[in-house]
Structure formats: C-alpha cells, structure tokens
Amino acid sequence: MTQLFDFDSINLSPFVDGKRISLSGADVIPTYDAASGSVLCNVPVSDENIVNDAVASAKRALKGPWAKVIPAERSRMLMRVAQLIRKDAARLATIESLDSGKPLREAKGDIETSARYFEYYAGIADKLQGDTIPLGPDFVSFTMHEPIGVTAHIIPWNFPLVTTARGLAPALAAGCTAVVKPAEQTPLTALVLADILTEAGVPPGVVNIICGPGNKTGALLCEHPDVAHVTFTGSVATGKTVMRAAASHVASVTMELGGKSPVVVLADANMDDALNGTLKAAFMNAGQVCSAGSRLVIEKSCADAFLDKLAARVGAFTLGRGIDDPDIGPVISEQQVRKVASIVAESGAQTLAGGKLGKPSGLNGWFYEPTVLLAKDARSVAVQEEIFGPVLTVQIADDFDHACALAEDTPYGLVGGIYTRDVSKALKFSRHLSAGQIFINQYFAGGVETPFGGTKNSGFGREKGLEGLKAYYAVKTVTARL
Structure with a gap:
C-alpha cells in the first residue's frame, strides 16, 4: 500500500x-x-x-x-x-x-x-x-x-x-x-x-x-x-x-x-431531522465518542417506520480507510474491535443492521459494520455498557414518561438528546435527565464555548x-x- x-x-x-x-x-x-x-x-x-x-x-x-x-x-x-x-x-x-x-x-x-x-x-x-x-x-x-x-x-x-x-x-x-x-x-x-x-x-x-x-x-x-x-x-x-x-x-x-447517552425521539418530532441527528450521534468517529448518542429511545407509535429508514441508511454506509473519507472508518485497535464484537454477541438483542466484523476491499485492519440492535432487556449489556464502537442500541418507549425513565436508567450521565416539537416536553426532559449536557433537536449542539462534563459514572x-x-x-x- x-x-x-x-x-x-x-x-x-x-x-x-x-x-x-x-x-x-x-x-x-x-x-x-x-x-x-x-x-x-x-x-x-x-x-x-x-x-x-x-x-x-x-x-x-x-x-x-x-x-x-x-x-x-x-x-x-x-x-x-x-x-x-x-x-x-x-x-x-x-x-x-x-x-x-x-x-x-x-x-x-x-x-x-x-x-x-x-x-x-x-x-x-x-x-x-x-x-x-x-x-x-x-x-x-x-x-x-x-x-x-x-x-x-x-x-x-x-x-x-x-x-x-x-x-x-x-x-x-x-x-x-x-x-x-x-x-x-x-x-x-x-x-x-x-x-x-x-x-x-x-x-x-x-x-x-x-x-x-x-x-x-x-x-x-x-x-x-x-x-x-x-x-x-x-x-x-x-x-x-x-x-x-x-x-x-x-x-x-x-x-x-464516558457515557451511554440517550437520543429520545418522540412521535411529534421532525423525523428527517431526528434520523440525521441519530445517525450522527451514534456513528461519528465509528461510535468512538464519549458523548455518542449510543442509545435510541423512540416512542412506539413512530418506531416501525423510523427504524426501517434507519436500518436502510446504516446498511448503505461505506467502510474504508479514514484518509479516503468513508462514511465509517476503522475501530482504533484489534483489542477494541474484539470488545465491540463480544458485546454485540452477548447482548441478546435483535440485529436490525450490521452485527459483524467489516471487511473493506484491500484492507486488513480493525473494522466493525455499523450496527443497530433492538434491545429486549433494559438490563442488557448493550443498553448498560459503553461499547465505544459503531453500535446503536434501540429501546422502544410506550410514551413520553416511559422514554424519560428509559433514558435515565443507566449508571452514566454525560449527555442526553431529545427530538420533539413540544417545548414543554423538551424542557421537562432536560430537568429529568441526570446529565451534564442536554441537546434539543440537534445532537452535538454547542461547541468550544459550552461547558462539558458528566454526572454519575461519567x-x-x-x-x-x-x-x-x-x-x-x-x-x-x-x-x-x-
């Protein structure tokens, strides 16, 4: 090469x-x-x-x-x-x-x-x-x-x-x-x-x-x-x-x-914005981001259509060498890619996209396919543990209150995001979630000027x-x- x-x-x-x-x-x-x-x-x-x-x-x-x-x-x-x-x-x-x-x-x-x-x-x-x-x-x-x-x-x-x-x-x-x-x-x-x-x-x-x-x-x-x-x-x-x-x-x-940060999508959200924001939150830098939105918590009434589009977009992502500017680059090391694979295998979750090692043509490095998992158990390792790889775990919520409860239910508290047109719900979520940063209708909002840090294990x-x-x-x- x-x-x-x-x-x-x-x-x-x-x-x-x-x-x-x-x-x-x-x-x-x-x-x-x-x-x-x-x-x-x-x-x-x-x-x-x-x-x-x-x-x-x-x-x-x-x-x-x-x-x-x-x-x-x-x-x-x-x-x-x-x-x-x-x-x-x-x-x-x-x-x-x-x-x-x-x-x-x-x-x-x-x-x-x-x-x-x-x-x-x-x-x-x-x-x-x-x-x-x-x-x-x-x-x-x-x-x-x-x-x-x-x-x-x-x-x-x-x-x-x-x-x-x-x-x-x-x-x-x-x-x-x-x-x-x-x-x-x-x-x-x-x-x-x-x-x-x-x-x-x-x-x-x-x-x-x-x-x-x-x-x-x-x-x-x-x-x-x-x-x-x-x-x-x-x-x-x-x-x-x-x-x-x-x-x-x-x-x-x-x-x-680090964290296990939730992205909450409510049924009244702008779904195009929510989809693009979720993809960025979960898969930027191959998911190797402390503040990654690595959990999608979505209301049941809009989940099926949203997840179909999400899986299709994730399945179309390209893998490749970072210098060639692919959608998704490699994981940092062999040790890390093995950790990602192990957590996915042990998760007991339904795989909606990805779920295995990636093999881009001509490259022998450490790739993992961008993956979407539908969690069956809130205590699952895929829900509770920071994976630090291109893996998004999905949890289905009955309503807004259930979404807030699921979002809070991990030992981490770095970031939380919510997509909704209801300002009252967005602000209630901001008060409810134990986290250092809350993003509303745009994940990774803010910048150098905005304070950053965590609560709990974050x-x-x-x-x-x-x-x-x-x-x-x-x-x-x-x-x-x-």
Missing part, C-alpha cells in the same frame, strides 16, 4: 524543558494505521526519569519565566498557537486521520476545533480578575486568581489533538504549566504540537510532552507529588485509578469518563467554556484592617 505521509518528518522524542530528549535504547510502542493494521512508526516510552524531568521542568517554569509573562502576552501566545495550527491544518488532519483511523473530514473538523480552543482561551487570559468584598469601612478585602500549579493532562485516543487543546489552552490561559501524555495509540499530533508551541514563543518548560502507556508513564505522572491537578479522559475503571493516585498527594482532578468537573478555567486557578482572599 502506498505510504500517504512521511512519518520520518515527525520528531517522536519527548519534549521536555523546550527541547527534544534523545532516548537511544528506550522501549518503544508502535502506533498503527487502524485501517491496514500496519505500523506507522515506533514511539519511545518516557521512563520515570523523563517523567520526573518533565514535572521538574514545569515546576521551574511556573515560578520562573512563565510567571513573568503578563496576561496580555499569554493571550497573544495562545492566539499565535491557534494561527499556527490553522496554518498547518492540512498536514495535521492527515496525521490525525492516519493515526486514529477517523474519516478525513472529521479530522479536519478536529484540527479547526483545536485551533478554536486556543483562540477562545486567548480571549480570556487577560480578563481573569477577582472581586472586592464589602466588609465595612474598617476593612479592604479582595480576591485574586492564581494558577493552581503544574497540571497533568492524560489524553484519550479518540480525539487526540482536540482533547489536548481542550485542557491545555485554559491551563495556559490561567498561568499554569503542563505535562501532557497523549494516548499511546495516537500520540502523533501532540508531538507535532510541541513544535507549534515553540514557534509561538511559549517559554521552555511551560508545556512538556511525554509518551508511553497509561499504566506506566501515565501512572508515574498522576502520582507525582508536584502535580497539582490532573485532567483525565478515559474509562471509569482507569479514572478511579487516576483519582486514587492524585489523592495520594491531594491533587485535584477533572474526570471525563465523572465530574467541567471543561470548555468559562467553566473550563475553574479547574486551573485557585482563589486567594486578601483582607486588611485599615
């Missing part, structure tokens, strides 16, 4: 204190082209010494050169990062598509969103100001916002650069320093970002980028006593491990731990928007008697 990118052009070495660290003889982890199963390149693993050096570098920068950069200049640096990401967007999107397997159009959108994060938080970096507190004529009392310290960012494999930017940009805007560990499956755009940060004038040590497996490099980073805050996106089980590690030295955490803390800054600064109160 023709090589579509020269991966030798990417510096794979860890980025510490503003320079690349040569790791001759170090262990390496291969990153794969998920569509073909072939190795793209081998990335050196950052050992304990590198982790310690990265944190030490961030700690020095926090009280050193970075502390002397005025907020207005931090703002200009972040804006330059955004501009440089956009300048290199075509290259970054190609790398992201090949490394993650996602369709090229989605990778292009991710690169623009990454730039937007830096742009958005550039606009607030010089506006983080405190309050005065009226205690009477004998006192002056005011608050200051101070950077929380060295921050660790554990990045997932499904949205590599976007998730890096989502946490890193507000951390820098607040004056923090950072150590970033991208997922071992998709580290490449984070490594390229190191060069962009340098070109934008970010001082050495402010951002350090290290690579390796979560249970080694990531664990060392999370348990490091000089890390003040950990931002983590990943599974519930790993999130609990990260919280325990952070708790050992009383570091704060932001936890985004985690806690908020990213995006102005809420996303709060994890990265501490409020200090100063009170003086006159």
